[in-house]
Amino acid sequence: MNTPESREGNVIRYAVYLVGYVIVFAVVKLVTRKTPLHVWDLILFCLVAAMILLFYIYRFNREQRFFARDFKLPWLGNFSAVMLLTLVITATRILISYLQAYNRIPHYDFQLIYLKNESVDMFWFLILVQGIILPILQEFLATGFLFNYAFRRNTKQVAILGIIVSGIIFSLLNFQSSLLLFVIEIIYGGLFAWSYLYTQTLWMPIYLAIISGVLTVIMA
Numbered sequence: 001m002n003t004p005e006s007r008e009g010n011v012i013r014y015a016v017y018l019v020g021y022v023i024v025f026a027v028v029k030l031v032t033r034k035t036p037l038h039v040w041d042l043i044l045f046c047l048v049a050a051m052i053l054l055f056y057i058y059r060f061n062r063e064q065r066f067f068a069r070d071f072k073l074p075w076l077g078n079f080s081a082v083m084l085l086t087l088v089i090t091a092t093r094i095l096i097s098y099l100q101a102y103n104r105i106p107h108y109d110f111q112l113i114y115l116k117n118e119s120v121d122m123f124w125f126l127i128l129v130q131g132i133i134l135p136i137l138q139e140f141l142a143t144g145f146l147f148n149y150a151f152r153r154n155t156k157q158v159a160i161l162g163i164i165v166s167g168i169i170f171s172l173l174n175f176q177s178s179l180l181l182f183v184i185e186i187i188y189g190g191l192f193a194w195s196y197l198y199t200q201t202l203w204m205p206i207y208l209a210i211i212s213g214v215l216t217v218i219m220a
Helices: 007-032 039-067 079-101 109-116 120-150 156-173 179-199 203-218
Strands: none
Touching: 007 039, 007 120, 039 120, 079 179, 079 203, 109 120, 109 203, 120 156, 120 179, 120 203, 156 179, 179 203
16 A cells, blocks of 8 residues: 555545645635635635645655656756746746737636735735645646656656646646636646656746746736
8 A cells, every 4th residue: 555556555645635635725715705815714724735735745755765766857957948948937928918918818717816806915815825835736746646656657658648647637726617728737737747757856847837826826
């Protein structure tokens, strides 16, 4: 149950992690449903988010003794790649925001919440949640744990399949109702997964996901 060979154990663990994410997402919905933001709701979110995040970190670090990769490139080991991916994320997020302004692309659900209840408190809460907390949790689920459990073989076919599945899971974790936004998030999720395979460290996709999330909130 505690080794990579235990498929049942991997499925159970991943299901537990997924339930934890759903709980955090549900608390976010609870908080953003009320305006102005309620202090006790914010405290509840902070407690739940901190608990799940620490649980993810603890489990991921513990499992590295079983799921260690053949090599590990520091995520800043290739500075040009970091800068290029940062520019790609920034440019595409600006393009998406531009198209949203002209109603060519639908707004994200949380963007609609902010536009409906525009306030400084809501803005900073969304920066924390959509820009930092949820992207980190999503990358643990859609990239870190997923590749550890299901796509550990070092072959080109497995890598491609893993990137596609990771992108789909990343998009599903965003719970977007628009098909176009669903496809866009699959592309971003796939890009984050590729960066993980390239560096063999979870820091890279987490960094890119945070950049993407923060820009999406800022440009709402």
